[in-house]
Amino acid sequence: MTDTPEKIDYSKTLYLPETEFPMRAGLPQKEPEMAAKWKQMGLYKKLRASAAGREKFVLHDGPPYANGNIHIGHALNKVLKDVITRSFQMRGFDSNYVPGWDCHGLPIEWKIEEKYREKGKDKNEVPVNEFRQECRDFAQGWINIQAEEFRRLGIEGDFDNPYTTMAFHSEARIAGELLKIAMSGQLYRGSKPIMWSVVERTALAEAEVEYAEVESDTIWVKFPVVEAVLSEVRQNVLGAAASTERLEQLRSASVVIWTTTPWTIPGNRAISFSSKIPYGLFEVTEADNDFGPQPGEKLIFARRLAEECGAKAKIVLRHIADLEADELGAITCAHPLADLGYTFAVPMLDGDHVTDDAGTGFVHTAPSHGREDFEAWMANVRALEARGIDVKIPFPVDDAGFYTEDAPGFGPSAEGGAARVLDDNGKKGDANKRVMDALIKANNLFARGRIKHEYPHSWRSKKPVIFRNTPQWFVYMDKELGDGTTLRSRALSAIDQTRFVPSGGQNRLRAMIEQRPDWVLSRQRAWGVPICVFADAEGNVLKDEKVNARILEAFEKEGADAWFAEGAKERFLAGEHDGEKWQMVSDILDVWFDSGSTHTFTLEDRPDLKWPADVYLEGSDQHRGWFHSSLLESCATRGRAPYNAVITHGFTMAEDGRKMSKSLGNTVTPQDVMKESGADILRLWVMSTDYAEDQRLGKTIIQTNIDAYRKIRNTVRWMLGTLAHDHGDEIAYADLPELEKLMLHRLAELDQLVRKAYDEFDFKRIVRALSDFANVELSAFYFDIRKDTLYCDAPSSLKRRSALFVIRKLFDCLVLWFAPMMPFTTEEAWLSRDPKAESVHLEQFPTVSADWSNEVVAEKWKGVRAVRRAVTGALEIERKEKRIGSSLEAAPVVHVADAELLKALDGLDFAEICITSDIQVVAGDGPSEAFRLDDGTKVAVEPKLAEGKKCARSWKITKDVGSDPDYPDVSARDAQALRELAQAAG
Missing domain, CATH: 1.10.730.20 (Isoleucyl-tRNA Synthetase; Domain 1)
Structure with missing residues (x-):
């Protein structure tokens, strides 16, 4: 026997893992350095160069608003977009992401006005273009801040050349889209009740409104009957004597309505009923009230609501007779405030919107203050005119919430001056009280009370809005466009041709388009793209392409400020039209029209993109917002949607399911998560959650994702350490042991799953599959088995070299598949493996050989693992x-x-x-x-x-x-x- 010269330190003879890739990630420190490196090396330009000539895949960015730091919703949204664009880039597409910003509109204007108020300045005394420049500077400041915050999240895109709605070219294109609509006859000036913010002094679209619970005055009001007629059929049914008695009863009765907006009573012009509801005539037999109906009075209600209404007024009612629809339709009432000057007749109108679920079964109809009221009035205009009724719709309330002279007894000439619905702070004015006092004095207030209900508020000022009739500019939804279509039919057809993820978004958007009224475009503000048309006194639009060309040329060079510059009218009309007849419209466009037009100056005008977009992705609230306005704008000008697919995500709630709120102290900010844990942890949370639904986020959930991340990182770290001993040997598939063939089979299966899930935007499926594979099949199975071979076998061992070959493939696949999701960690791992590489993000997804798929081996090893589980279970007890x-x-x-x-x-x-x-x-x-x-x-x-x-x-x-x-x-x-x-x- 040969004597060993000295005892060998066998640990130095083992191929133990060696890597500088640390177990502790240190993401908060490393990620900013990596982001700075990407910026310095021009990663975005390298991506574009590497993808030159490939098929384009375009996700068009819905523009966030440039007025504050990003919140968790922004982070969720941008990470989803980034993962999509990166995943297509790494699968053979030219997937360019161009970020954008919405810059016009009320929130920014409001911020500048707040600064003015703090300094005692009056906005109206400042030249409009000087004010607009301050708005522009404010927006640019926040664009710069948000861009850096997005980059900190690992978002890769053309941040050096984003699109903004306030760029001169953008403003020219937005104006051009408006002029296309105007020239095609789709734009008109009309008078309709719209949601109006008294606080902000502007019209609001449905998308700019949210609902909150308020407590309101509610009143029941008597409308005295002044005329009743019985049809010949009804007279024959009742007989002569009964008919005479019925007429006398009706002519001495009052129709009772119920409303939660007492201030709208001066705008009343009709009462709506339903021919599908049973009504009755009732008499008061007992009364116990300070005001209201007294014994002997006759009143008309829906039958099922009469007793409930009687209780409100503290009266007892006796049923006299049932009333039919033809009797109600022939009734004419007096206005309850006729003594104040409301001397017109109040007709009864049959309406489908009337129910007997609550109230009295009659709907007070003020066409100046409600959409359904307006539609019911307009549907009966011809019939009303034939009866000699004045069909003109009044303007009872002005832009500041004061009554006008169209509200006799409450307007400027009334005693005490004009009553006010809401004040500048959104607080309730004196209108309700003055109206109720007048109704009591006229003996027509049946009852009053208070009610809690959902009421629309401006989502910016958080203050209540009112419905107010005012001239505005609209786009027709149902006007025939010369090709047998309407804007509504075009939009509905486009929805049918669009892919929705999740699929329920299709029905939601369809329902909104089916039900929406004409599109109101005008806003009464200063910061935005103007409705750059000339109109005469009747609202006719000047149609002259030479004028339009001068406008667009000026906007391209000077921005939309050109419309507000001194001498703009003369410049654009150029002496070719009567300046007295044609007046410049002073309203600006709704910002939803701005964002709805972004596809024109982004997708169409940039050679690095294409139209239409493959995907639009935003929160589910954008069915009524950006998806909606983009659809309408594109259908109005191009006949189809600007997107092929629409993806929606839910909203982020606190860990306990409640809405995040500073007052509750449950707000999670992306800045805090990145500072404490890193962007990749936040991104992993986004990828792991069911983003289509509302998600939850808090300390416990963050910790869960940190734990999941550590397991993934440790798997990658072990592979890196093991591959330190890899010499890059290529092993023929036929020479591989069965266990290695099993691992390659699993990679073939996962390759199909990963690619399909990325196509379907099902990211949680990828994370779950890859995490389970790394933790269960690799760390706890394959690596565990092969450690002995990898650490101890001889350099010539085929089994060891085969294992290294397979681990190399495992590393490549896992890191590349995870790269779109965790860009910082995968970059660190990739460069740790190959320091000479430029970036993992310049790579493509791995090529997985079809030969690796081996169902025979997979089926066999199901049995092997089943037996192994029994052995493992027995040994666990022994331990x-x-x-x-x-x-x-x-x-x-x-x-x-x-x-x-x-x-x-x-x-x-x-x-x-x-x-x-x-x-x-x-x-x-x-x-x-x-x-x-x-x-x-x-x-x-x-x-x-x-x-x-x-x-x-x-x-x-x-x-x-x-x-x-x-x-x-x-x-x-x-x-x-x-x-x-x-x-x-x-």
């Missing part, structure tokens, strides 16, 4: 009872009664697979005391201790330790490895 310390101390006997399972184990080193020093597999049921799983697997395990000596290098207990005289304390396998290592060293 727990401290009969063994490590599984290498065991040499179990495994009884397999299932012939198929037994066949699956044939030819395998099952001890290696179970990480034991030895194992014996025999056919049969095994003894009754043997360990069995309760899953029905026909496997019984007898735990036995391994026989032999413990190898000083691999720690296996074998009978061949000492068989090599040069290495007396190691196994034969390890001795051979040591000999090869010694020869290689020289």
Whole structure:
């Protein structure tokens, strides 16, 4: 026997993992450095250059508003967009992301006005273009801040050349889109009740309104009947005497209405009823009230609501007669405030919007103050004119919420001056009280009360709005456009041709388009793109392409400020039209028209993009916002949607499911998460959640994602350490051991899953699949089995080189598949593996050979793993009872009664697979005391201790330790490895 010169430190002879990729990520420190590096190296330009000539994939960015730091909703939104664009870029597309910003509109204007108020300045005394420049500067400041915050999230895009709605070219294109609509006859000036913010002094679109609970005055009002007529049919049914009596009863009765907006009574012009509801005539028999109906009065209600209404007025009612629809339709009432000058007749109108769920069964109809009221009035205009009724719709309330002279008794000439609905702070004015006092004085207030209900508020000022009739500029929804279509039909057809993720978004947007009224475009503000048309006194639009060309040329050079510049009217008309007849419209465009037009100056005008976009992605509220306005604008000018697919996400709630609120202290900001944990943790949360629904976020959820991240990182770290010993050997598939073939088969399966899920925008499926694969199939199975081979086998070992080959493929696949989701971590890992590489983000998804798919091996190893689970379960008990310390101390006997399972184990080193020093597999049921799983697997395990000596290098207990005289304390396998290592060293 050869004497060993000295005891060998065997740890130095093992291929243990070696890597500088740290276990502790340190993301808050590393990520900003990496983002700065990407910016310095021009990663965005390198991406564009690498993708030149490929098929384009375009996700068009819905513009956030440039007026504050980003919040968690922005982070969710931008991460989703970034992952989509990166995933398509890494799958062979030219997937360019161009960020954009909405810059015009009320919120920015409001901020500048607040500064003025603080300094005692009056906005109206400042030249309009000077004011607009301050708005422009304010927006640009926030664009710069938000751009850096988005980059900190790892968002990659053309931040050096974003689109903004306030760029001169953008403003010219927005104006051009408006002029297309105007020239095609789709734009008109009309008078309709719209939602109006008294606080902000502007019209609001539905998308600019949110609902909040308020407590309102509610009143029941009597409208005295002044005329009633019975049809010949009704007279024949009742008979002469009864008909006369019925007419006398009706002419002495009052129709009772109910409303939660007492201030709208001066705008009343009709009462609506439903021919589908049973009504009745009632008489008051008892009364116990300070005001209101008294015994002997006759009142008309929906029958099912009469008793409830009587209780409100503290009266007892007696049913006199049922009333039919033809009787109600022939009634004419007096206005309850006729003594104040409301001397016109109030007709009864049959309306589908009337129900008997609440109130009285009659709807007070003020066409100046409600959409349904307006529609009911307009549907009956011809019939009303035939009856000699004045159909003109009044303007009872001005832009500041004061009554006008169209509200006699409450306007400027009334005693005490004009009453006010809401004041400048959105607080309730004196209008309700003055109207109710007048109704009491006229003996026409039936009852009053208070009610809590949902009421529209401006989502900016958070103050209540009112419905107010005012001249505005609209786009027709139902005007025939010369090709047999209308804007509504075009939009509905486009929705049918669009892919929606989730699919429910299609029905939601369709319902909104089906029900929406004409599109109101005008806003009474200063900061935005003007409605740059000339109109005469009747609202006719000047149609002259030469005038339009001068306008657009000026906007392109000077921006929309050109419209407000001194001498603009003369400049654009150029003496070719009567300046007295044609007046410049002073309103600006709704900002939703701005954002709805972004597809023109972004997708159409940039050669690095294309029209239409492949995808629009925003929050689900944008069915009524950006998706909606983009659809209408594009359908009005191009006949189709500007997108092929629409993806929506929900909103982020606090961990307990409540809305995030500073007052509740449950707000999570992306800045805080990145500072404490890193952007990749936040991104992993976005990817793991069901973003289509409302999500939750808080400390516990963040910690859950940190734990999941650590497991993924540790898997990557172990692979990097192991691959430090890889020489890049390529192993033919036929030469691979079955276990390696199984791993490649799983990569082939995952490749299909990952690509399909990225196509379907199902990111949580990818994260779950890859995380489970890394944790369960790699760390706890494959790596665990192969550690002995990788650490201890000789350099020439085919099994070891095969394992390294497969781990190389595993590393490439996992890191590249995860790259769109966790750009910082995957970049760190990729460059750690290959410091000469430029960036993981310049790579493509890995090519997975179709030959790797091997169902035969996969099916066989299902059986192998089933038997292994039984062995593992038995050894776990042995460890727990401290009969063994490590599984290498065991040499179990495994009884397999299932012939198929037994066949699956044939030819395998099952001890290696179970990480034991030895194992014996025999056919049969095994003894009754043997360990069995309760899953029905026909496997019984007898735990036995391994026989032999413990190898000083691999720690296996074998009978061949000492068989090599040069290495007396190691196994034969390890001795051979040591000999090869010694020869290689020289």
